[in-house]
Amino acid sequence: MKYTYLENKELEVAIEEFVTRLKDTKNFLTQEEIEVSEALGRIASQAVFAKISAPHYYACAMDGIAVSAKDTFGATDTTPILLKKGRDYETVDTGDPLPRAKDAVIMVEDVVVVDKDTVKIHSSASPWQHVRQIGEDICQDEMIIPSNTKIEPAAIGAMLAGGVGKVRVYKKPIIGLIPTGDEIVSPRPDPKAGEIIEFNTSIFSSMAEKWGVDSKTYPIVKDDLNLIKKSVLTACKECDLVILNAGSSAGREDFAFRAISETGDVLTHGIAIRPGKPTILGVVGKKAVVGVPGYPVSGIIVMETVVKKVLEEMVKSTLPKGEKLEAILSRRLMSSLKYKEFVRMKLGKVNNRFIATPLNRGAGVVTSFVKADGLLEIPLNKEGVEAGQKVQIELLNSKEEIENTLLINGSHDPLIDEAYDLVRKRDYKRFISSSHVGSMGGIMAVKRGETHLAGIHLLDEATGEYNRTYVNKYLKNQDVCLIKGVRRSQGLMTAKGNPMNIKDILDLKDSKIRYVNRQKGSGTRILLDYQLRLSGIDQESIYGYDREELTHLSVAVQIAAGSADAGLGIYSAAKVYGLDFVPVCWESYDFITTKEFIEDEKVAGFIDVLKSKEFKDALEKLGGYEISGIGEVECI
Amino acid sequence: MKYTYLENKELEVAIEEFVTRLKDTKNFLTQEEIEVSEALGRIASQAVFAKISAPHYYACAMDGIAVSAKDTFGATDTTPILLKKGRDYETVDTGDPLPRAKDAVIMVEDVVVVDKDTVKIHSSASPWQHVRQIGEDICQDEMIIPSNTKIEPAAIGAMLAGGVGKVRVYKKPIIGLIPTGDEIVSPRPDPKAGEIIEFNTSIFSSMAEKWGVDSKTYPIVKDDLNLIKKSVLTACKECDLVILNAGSSAGREDFAFRAISETGDVLTHGIAIRPGKPTILGVVGKKAVVGVPGYPVSGIIVMETVVKKVLEEMVKSTLPKGEKLEAILSRRLMSSLKYKEFVRMKLGKVNNRFIATPLNRGAGVVTSFVKADGLLEIPLNKEGVEAGQKVQIELLNSKEEIENTLLINGSHDPLIDEAYDLVRKRDYKRFISSSHVGSMGGIMAVKRGETHLAGIHLLDEATGEYNRTYVNKYLKNQDVCLIKGVRRSQGLMTAKGNPMNIKDILDLKDSKIRYVNRQKGSGTRILLDYQLRLSGIDQESIYGYDREELTHLSVAVQIAAGSADAGLGIYSAAKVYGLDFVPVCWESYDFITTKEFIEDEKVAGFIDVLKSKEFKDALEKLGGYEISGIGEVECI
Secondary structure, rough: OOOOOOOOOOOOHHHHHHHHHHHOOOOOOOEEEEEEEOOOOOOOOEEEOOOEEEEEOOOEOOOEEEEHHHHHHHOOOOOOOEEEEEEEEEEOOOOOOOOOOOEEEHHHEEEEEEOOOOOEOOOOOOOOOOOEEOOOOOOOOOOOEOOOOOHHHHHHHHHHHOOOOEEEEEEEEEEEEEEEEEOOEOOOOOOOOOOOOOOOOHHHHHHHHHOOOEEEEOOEEOOOHHHHHHHHHHHHHHEEEEEEEOOOOOOOOOOHHHHHHHHOOOEEEEEEEEEEOOOOEEEOOOEEEEEEOOOOOHHHHHEEEEEEEHHHHHOOOOOOOOOOEEEEEEOOOOOOOOOOEEEEEEEEEEOOOEEEEOOOOOOOHHHHHHHHHHHEOOOOOOOEEEEOOOOEEEEEOHHHHHOOEEEEEEOOOOHHHHHHHHHHHHOOEEEEEEEOHHHHHHHHHHHHOOEEEEEEEOOOOOOEEEOHHHHHHHHOOOOEEEEEEEEEEEEEEOOOOOOOOOOOOHHOOOOOOOOEEOOOOOHHHHHHHHHHOOOOOOOHHHHOOOOOEHHHHHHHHHHHHHHOOOEEHHHHHHHHHHOOOEEEEEEEEEEEEEEEHHHHHHHHHHHHHOOOOHHHHHHHOOOOOOOOOOOOOOOO | OOOOOOOOOOOHHHHHHHHHHHHHHHOOOOOOEEEEHHOOOOOEEEOEOOOOOOOOOOOEOOOEEEHHHHHHOOOOOOOOOEEEOOOOEEEOOOOOOOOOOOEEEHHHHHHEEEEOOOOOOOOOOOOOEEEEEEOOOOOOEEEEEOOEEEEEHHHHHHHOOOOOOOEEEEOOOOOOOOOOOEEEEEOOOOOOOOOEOHHHHHHHHHHHHHOOOOEOOOOOOOOOOOHHHHHHHHHHHHOEEEEOOOOOOOOOOOOHHHHHHHHHEEEEEEEEEEEOOOOEEEEOOOOOEEOOOOOHHHHHHHHHHHHHHHHHHHHHHOOOOOOEEEEOOOOOOEEEEEEEEEEEEEEEEEEEEEEEEOOOOOOOOHHHHHHHOOEEEEEOOEEOOOOOOOEEEEEEEHHHHHEEEEEEEOOOOOHHHHHHHHHHHOOOOOOEEEEEEEHHHHHHHOOOOOOOOEEEEEEEEOOOOHHHHHHHHHOOOEEEEEEEEEEEEEEEEEOOOOOOOOOOHHHHHOOOOOOEEEEOHHHHHHHHHHHHHOOOOOHHHOOOOOOOOHHHHHHHHHHHOOOOEEEEHHHHHHHHOEEEEEEEEEEEEEEEEEHHHHHHHHHHHHHHHHHHHHHHHHHHHHEEEOOOOOOEEEEE
């Protein structure tokens, strides 16, 4: 076991050095001449000048008659002038060339037909009226676009109008994508244990496509230095920039560093960003090679922060980028002084403020990017950002989408996903963003005005009543409305056939039973603790009490996988994986909101869905729910 | 000559009716199943659920050793524990499956190797540390994306990780584009008089491509009702939405209305928007057919405001759209009460305010869309917007681009284009936006803080000195800096060989000489008036004194085309078209700015270009310039 020492080079320095070195190789993109009609999104490598004027002739701008203006001077309502066809006027349509010796057009509406060869006019024409001058749009030899300009639809039109049929552009860069690793397999529905599905290159090639860059994905290379070197050399021949994915961390099988350093030069190994630190920047022959860490989130960040910048220098154009948005940070966010950190954020607009909430920071969690609305950058040498501070977020989705997003914080239930699907089926402009922060987390988010809705199931141990007590206690200064949700069956999920023969909560004391718990603050955790107290069981006596999962489904999945024997959760989650279910109690899972939101279209649309036939059908399919009164609103 | 009466239907009403009718035809898009790896940008027609969990096995999250946590309890610095390979631990790498009966991983950094089968640890492991739980990223059967979701790179990764290889999406709509018109010809470098190059369909298909929509362009159809009807019917069979371009105005050759009404139903003929009023919305069979006016600017607006909205309903997703930006309107903008008006705007950031200036509103001027940074929408029933008011602009370019744009107002000289090209060659992140508002317009823009630079050439008739007098008079309360530009030769441009034998200004009195003038406020107009006064010539006596063009090039082009015999302008413009040139005087064309901008990177970069060798070479090529001292700054 030997480790490569990683640097911690500042991001901007690493990129600057890299780009400077690449410019020195003088191997930046070559140019090609292509058809203007196929040039959308390409970058013109030199200025484009019109070859002809547009219009290129004096064109009538109205349907009517072409005249010589001086023949019309003096015409008024009381002194109309008669004009003779052939001698004084010619009939013209929009776009027709202005006939010789004519210098004005009179609109057909202003012409009174006397007979087939004679018209009458009641006002004079001024010279050049309703005539499009030559070059009104573009003059011959005028510059249409300067060098290094991205070609947009209107420029295509202007070039064609200016007689330009071909345009010199930079060749589209091709990025080569090399996935490596003994454990990596191509996408499949049935990977074995130890096989990791390779999807990073699909993400990277899609990102490239969005940037207008081509990509070529090479076959997966085993952890064999010579094979990796061979693949790098091939890709460097065929592509403009090469991504060597995985193997860039300082682990046992770190071949990326050696593959690059033994075929070329490594400029940087380790950048002061998180995620993405173990990035390698190298030059092989004249080509850029970037060693990108294997975790998908790290990979996406390195593509965005490093690869994109290099590509921009190649194509001499900025690549598509998200809008910036100012938002209020909902939770304190710590960051290491040593790194520039990129945090995926959820966003929503509540009470006219954009609220940003950090998502799971695990580098392996690609779904965090599916859920993310934007990225927050915390600079190097900054310890973090306090809750309530204004932050600048680079958006991944449009601002409009965020404005149309219903925020639901609080306890998790799969019914939220079902409702979300129905909301989108009804109106594609609406979105839901749900954060699983537990019932108490939901109540606190309502209190702080950071969510539209919260899903809660909180038992008042004294009265046995659900939710209302907590609302009265924590939200007493707010006008809260309760939206009736479901009654749902909570119970102990066990493996199919209940092999440990678990009959009730008391059985959890058995140290042979491996329990899997929910996180602190979740309603289900509170329910467990209540049941344990009722049964006189000490938390410490339960094996696995500290093993925490964030959702019912993820508890169920551990039991299905055999690494735990029991976990408290709802029936619908057990049903998904065919687990056995020992009912413990029924509980009320409701939504709360504040009065100002009850009329909000997003909340109203959600309530409509709750009450719908389709939603009832969906809940029936999930199982374990009672729905009488669902969607009823009671403002407290 | 018979006219179809146009309605003036409100835009939102017209779209609502159209979409409702199309929904009734129940012929919206069909679905198809495609590979996830090829699904970028497509819209999922139903929710996608994970088929497997990701990770799908307990995966080691670090390189190191896998242990049973309870075997490590009690290990401290003073009481290390020895572990035996095989019995107590197994060596693992990141991504390896956690070995059976193990429930924790200790990082290699925390392991002291004693011999090849023994290691020592100095702290205990907690259960499940450094182990990726099954479903940490996605649980089997968890919803990855809901219905009607645009598929982005991260979702592709998440689907592949979740064992999903194929996804149901809406078929990409195909829009059929039918260009019509006797005068229309395909793009070519040498159109004849009366031939209009057809470039609208190239713009429309590029717009569709940017929206992620396919298009099919049909051959140009002559103005023949039966041929047009036939083409519409073919396109309706092969496409999902059909654009019939041109011929939708109420002119003599208006076949679009009849073609649609005789093959299907016309729902709307005339929408209360400008440009774009004579739009037709119809349904042929079950397909949407839109008659789009022929002028390119009208066409683009109708595509953006009507066609895009219909497509969004088809694909159940919003299509890409520009960011909104608040800006200050620089000039009063009048608008008709009868129309919702869309005005192309130039934008720039001056003194931390975004300034929006309306561009040429001619519907035929496609270059106005090349120059535009955004669109301003003036609602129906609004007379206009006053200068200085805040307006919301929908951007066509990024905010970053606008922030990096140097604004130059004032007098036109082709050297600005040359400088712009050099600026972009040096730094692709910089842009220049120049407005030809004449020298006085430039001075006023500096006065109002609406531009960074102004290009001026203003003669003090009393002293014969250029520019300084005007700066002292109009900008006396500002700290103005003068950036020395060029001395340039002004003269009378005439046709090649000077057939009218024009020798000086006095010859303009001759009523046989057709003059073409520059607009009021331009330095060249002021120069002409001065020269006329010197020569004792009455403006009224000059034929064509009122014929105005906005640039030197466009004056020259009229002379080259033979519709004028003389015009005052600079040598470089005459040279472009091989015109003869009768020198009248040399004048100083300089730039002015205010002190706060002289240090601004954009201005400094421009000055660097002015002083550069490349720029000197470019001016020499243009001809007629003297450049001693160019780029010298003098703050007054």
